[in-house]
Amino acid sequence: MKVIGIVLTCACLAPPTHPATQLSNRTSDTPNSASVSTGASVSKREWTVDGVVRTVIVCLPPADNRTAETPLVFCWHGHGGTAVHSRATAAFEVAWPEAIVVYPQGLKTASPLVDPEGKKSGWQTTAGNDGDRDIKLYDAMVDSLRMEYKLDGRHTYSTGHSNGGFFSYLLWQTRGATLAAIGPVAAAYLKPTADIKPLPVIHVAGKDDPLVKFSWQERTFVNVRAADACTSEGKPWATEGGLTATLYESSKGAPLVTVIHEGGHEFPKGATALITRFFKEHAQPAVTTPVPK
Template sequence: MGQMDSMRYLLPIVLALFTSLRCSAADALTRREWKVDGVTREALVYVPPNAKSTATPVIFAFHGHGGTMAYAERKFSYHTLWPEALVVYPQGLPTAGKLTDPAGRRAGWQFAAGDYGDRDLKFFDAMLMSLRQEYHVDNKRIFVTGHSNGGGFTYLLWANRGDQIAAVAPCCAAALNLFGQLKPKPVLHLAGEKDPLVRFAWQETTIDAVRKINQCGDGRPWAEHCTLYPSKIGDPVVAYIHPGFHELPEEAPAVIVKFFKEQGPH
């Protein structure tokens, strides 16, 4: 059998195994509930088989305004990209949007500390506390990412719970009112150059500010559409600038997982 024939024979097997692994991870998702100030909060949670015995990284992935935990699980699918990590897809509550949905009919996250009685910061605290009680959480590898309003909440968590988080990956968001509250931390910021909701100029300002906070030098290519700005204090910034709009490119979750894996102890 020639090399080409061997590749033709092996490729379907490899693809089948990969698909099987992805399906197994998806099947392992469970719906969890927490009581926060008397309100039932929920999330979809993926737990790796060895999470009780092995130090396990954690990813919190927050949907955008109007989104759902189920949509986030399907769209981001971090648990299939990093099946050794414990992944949480939280569900937001009705929230008045700053850019859309002023009546607050759709689900989202608080924009600033003190909003809605800090219901979402408290929700994060409750989730993390219970995970630490139930599993062997690697406290040096707790990561947060989110899209749009979820990306803004990622910045808010960085500002208010930064001592609990190893790195963040906000997407299609800005943090113009938080710069004075952010302490150095590895960050990947994803932005679309044609974003019609969160203006690209706002996101550029955010990236520039974060680079200064993290004491970053000149950038160099790191992945497609990505520039890595090394930090002399060990807190790099990756600017993921794609030519699209307010969406995440299909390959973005894999790039975010790559970034998270490079942070913290190995």
């Protein structure tokens, strides 16, 4: 199937914020033991964006459980990672079996910290890099999946580890209108954008992270609190194993939750449960149509 410049005409869907992109979309079954235990249907799908085939793992809840309010969760792997490993580590379809969970596969991407020659897979972290190939992939998937499964567009979320967390922050900056919340893990948001739209954020950070320094992530908390008009003092929100979560309330309905652990650059056990809980608490406001007088 080829679609050129998907346009969403249903009033309940958020309008595309990107130029027309040529893409194709193919599906193949990917059996997995997790799909049996959760009832999810797992498939490998392909979107061809700007002539490049992009592969994605999509986990669908049973058809009888899907509605317009079915959540759509994107989980982006770290630099050098894979969609398969991301799914095995995060397993959001297990924590949230009612959601459509998407695990995209990155392309070779340069990283100044760990891969300056760009030999490993990853995601762009700045708008305009690499022709915005990953933002275009996100656009294509959001438009296609919302239309295919008749989603209302109010329950779309982005999370990811390391480079995938950085990309989630980039999506907030460039596609914030399409998102209900984000959940970066071991990432940073160091160059705040003045006109960024307030958005609920849950951020997971390790105090002993040797790559994305904890001090960078603390600066991120300051930047997010400023963008979301949050309180400077937090209050206990939850604990999960060795994770301690603190809530910073927002006057704009966009709270920050910081999840701190003693470990390093990792996706810690318990992070999926806390991110899922946070996502469940946040959706975009419903769009109401005025009744003609």
